[in-house]
Amino acid sequence: MVDLHVHYPMHLLGGVEAPRDVARKMLRVTERDEGKIRAAVLNIAARLFNFRHWDGTWRVSVPLLQQGGVTVACSVLYRPFSEMDLDEPYGAPPESAYYDRLIELLDATERDVIARGHVVVKTADDLERAQRTGKIAFVHCIEGGFHLGATPEEVTRHVHELAARGVLYITLAHLFWRRVATNAPALPFLPDALYNLLFPQSGVPPLTDLGVAAVKACDASGIVVDLSHMREDAIDATFALLGDGAQVMASHAGYRFGSQHYNLDESTLARIKARDGVVGLILAQHQLNDGVRRTNTKRLTDTMDVIDRHIAAIGPDHVAIGSDLDGFIKPTMGGVESAADLAPLAAMLRARHPEAADRILEGNALRVIRRRFASAAG
Template sequence: MEAVFDGHNDVLLRLWHTAKTGGDPIAEFKNGTAAGHIDVPRARRGGLVGGLCAIYIPSGDLVLREPDEKGHYVTPMAAPLERQSSLDIAIEFTSIALQLDRAGAWRLCRTTADIRQAMEDQVFAAVLHMEGCEAIDINLDALETFYAAGLRSLGPVWSRHNLFGHGVPFAYPMDPDTGPGLTQAGVALVKACDRLGILIDLAHITEQGFWDVAKASTKPLVASHSNAHALTPVARNLTDKQLDAIRERRGLVGLNYATTMLRPDGLENADTPLSDMVRHLDHLVERVGIDCVALGSDFDGATIPQGIADAAGNQNLVAALKAAGYGEQELTKICRENWLRILAEAWHEAG
């Protein structure tokens, strides 16, 4: 079984909803559930040894706009969020992460040595990520606090605008060049993350924001859960020009399992063949090289192919990649080692 370290999931969002409705999020993750995609039993069955777990502030009832007669759709952008309520929710997410760590359900990792030790101990290796920085203040005091709690990765924006920059909508077909990029506050945020050792994630930012981060940051460019725009032209996917920049900076792009970002028609449909995942991964490898491609499932945050279904199905993708000609060394890089290299560079461990 190939061990998989995954670049993006929303399991904390699911567990937060469980807590809000009177359930026990710690027991749900530790003992297993029929809900969602990730818990300890299913992770072990599928070889999922850890991943970046997102603090994400929900945007109400945002759902994909239904396609028109041509199959096209543009979902209106989510409204900006108020900071204080966002901070409250982010603290609640972080509390769940810390409780899981204390209960031994997972291990909250702050270094790649922590990740490797957790893998050896067969404990889920969780890295705290923030997807959209609505909880962070302009003075970045909260950034320091979340860093102390274990935050080691963040995306300045989700698919909505905030104090730090502009996000792309969920739309098909659409170019990712949909508006402005980083604000002045966003540039300061990126530089502070470089200083602290927090990875910057470009997964939801506009194309202009991508280039703004490339200019402001000295670190490799990383899009944790994005696919190839040349194959599925949704606004969330990366153009070949962006992929070329990732290659030049020895960055990383994580294959997103979301069917809207895999299918040629951009539809949310679980009846999506694994060949679409292989097709995107082939394109990414051809464009950025085998050392710069990994996995970023979006488990618990998206509709994924029924051939994967949940964390227990990860090895089905590994088998499909083997059948497509990927060797053991290539699979090791894609499944975990490329992520560990990038995290080491972002966290000031490498070089």
């Protein structure tokens, strides 16, 4: 199985950026008059979003990935306290130092993966070597354009550096407006309307000069632009900049059956398909159930009923798995508590979709990944 969006590096952040410590650190913000409501919201998010219990453990590790049958892990680099910079007001522009922190996490991830005997993918040969030897292939991905730099020149230079380090895709938007790309609401405990009230983005450009630089640099370097988290105006602006041969994907999303703008509408799906892209299904109750059922799934069979709807709507040639495990998506879909649970999910998917299972679990994602590294070699 390929997991297109899994937060393996999160457990390497250590102390200050572990989810249980976010609430404590957010108290610094509540001491200021400005941002008290937002601080309270984020305090709740930190307490509830990831671990099953307050004293739980991470959902993603090498042993859990192996138990889950994951052979390719699209390993997402994300520094929470760069996005939620406690010394800056909401909507502050990115700082140059965020990129150095990102590279620090990238380096730590590579050291950890290599020490555990697995493969960091930087070339097509690395990917094939991992599959040939039965090792997990870890492919770097980045979530949040705020990591990339404080000026268009920095962003352009850094994106090309990241391409040389083997980065597969960059998710330009994320949870909050940081003056790169407008984002769709994605917090599980906030309806879209309330999110938009608390975290307004009215009157801002869908892509700033930083966002434009990032899209152009991705196009030039071969890095795939990930449309997940983007508001529709940012998606439109992105497609207007991309060349005909540029790849796009949505690494962790779903079909818009309901009202949530995080999920993808028919227009965006058509443009992804036209570029032979892929949509990884996020295994979050909040997003995947929207418009499909009113209550959370409890059993894996119920979860598969929901996944079946998304597969039918998106199409088996353009859908994959992008779990977002350890990405603060509590509650996860019923029957999926950790990466180990991806194995029974895969078995049930094979039973229900024998003709399409190989494409959904592996082939569609590998098509995009191999094309990315083929273009880098060229």
